[in-house]
Amino acid sequence: MDDAKAGNGAAAEAQALVDLLTPIVKAWPSDYALEANSIAIQVHGGAGYTRDFPVERLWRENRINAIHEGTNGIQAMDLLGRKLLADQGKAFALLSARVQATCSAAAQHPQLNMLAENLGMRWQRLAPAIGAAGSAARSDMTLALANAYLLLDAMGHAVVAWLWLDQAVCALTALQGTPAQTPRSKLLHGKLAAAKYFIEWELPSKDAQLARFAAMDPLCRDIDAEIL
Ligand SMILES: Cc1cc2nc3c(=O)[nH]c(=O)nc-3n(C[C@H](O)[C@H](O)[C@H](O)COP(=O)(O)OP(=O)(O)OC[C@H]3O[C@@H](n4cnc5c(N)ncnc54)[C@H](O)[C@@H]3O)c2cc1C
Numbered sequence: 001m002d003d004a005k006a007g008n009g010a011a012a013e014a015q016a017l018v019d020l021l022t023p024i025v026k027a028w029p030s031d032y033a034l035e036a037n038s039i040a041i042q043v044h045g046g047a048g049y050t051r052d053f054p055v056e057r058l059w060r061e062n063r064i065n066a067i068h069e070g071t072n073g074i075q076a077m078d079l080l081g082r083k084l085l086a087d088q089g090k091a092f093a094l095l096s097a098r099v100q101a102t103c104s105a106a107a108q109h110p111q112l113n114m115l116a117e118n119l120g121m122r123w124q125r126l127a128p129a130i131g132a133a134g135s136a137a138r139s140d141m142t143l144a145l146a147n148a149y150l151l152l153d154a155m156g157h158a159v160v161a162w163l164w165l166d167q168a169v170c171a172l173t174a175l176q177g178t179p180a181q182t183p184r185s186k187l188l189h190g191k192l193a194a195a196k197y198f199i200e201w202e203l204p205s206k207d208a209q210l211a212r213f214a215a216m217d218p219l220c221r222d223i224d225a226e227i228l
Pocket of ligand 1: 064067068069070071072073074
């Protein structure tokens with residue numbers, strides 16, 4: 001946002017990225033911070049469910065974040081309809097170039113090579129899925145948008161994986177000058193472990209969702225409310 005206001009040559013590009021990423025920045029944390037709150041309740045067992053600790057209150061209070069400031073369902077339609085399809089993929093191309101640059105930087109490190117490959121492969125699947133929505137939109141816009149939430153969720157995971165890979169590159173570089181077993185070294189190793197966990201465990205969990213989105217399945221849109 002600072003770059004978009006700076007008024008230099010990169011301002012338009014920065015604004016396009018802000019516009020594209022806004023629905024993800026709003027929706028992803030409101031879905032997954034809530035999931036973290038839920039896991040925190042589980043970790044505490046029965047004491048997490050009661051009011052002995054503040055974790056149930058955090059879950060209850062954070063539940064609003066997927067609803068207000070534009071429900072996440074509306075954010076999903078904004079991402080697909082206005083940010084991806086309406087500008088013919090220009091902002092997506094800018095973001096893809098940044099993701100690719102991070103993957104190239106990570107691939108230089110043997111420890112991060114597989115993570116870069118993992119993210120790069122999954123990022124490449126987004127464009128054909130968005131293209132399927134673009135094709136559907138030419139004849140049936142409601143079908144194109146019907147399962148937009150699946151794309152928001154899968155792309156949100158890919159964006160967060162990109163941010164973790166970027167942090168992993170920084171952490172690995174910083175570790176070179178950091179004495180072992182110091183708090184800073186532990187922090188940097190923690191970043192590397194979190195990046196590996198997210199990219200190897202969480203990111204692939206959205207593969208089926210992205211495939212379902214790309215199929216442009218009308219089932220949920222067309223199901224007759226009378227038969228439910
Ligand atoms: C605690 C709290 C504080 C709030 N504070 C404020 C405030 O300070 N200022 C303010 O202006 N508002 C505030 N709100 C209102 C909030 O912005 C709205 O609740 C929110 O925008 C959702 O609108 P809605 O409740 O009418 O739900 P609806 O719009 O009826 O949505 C219900 C469901 O239908 C989905 N949906 C809606 N339209 C479509 C569509 N066209 N296609 C597919 N799905 C659709 C939504 O995604 C959602 O899942 C607050 C709400 C709460 C609960």
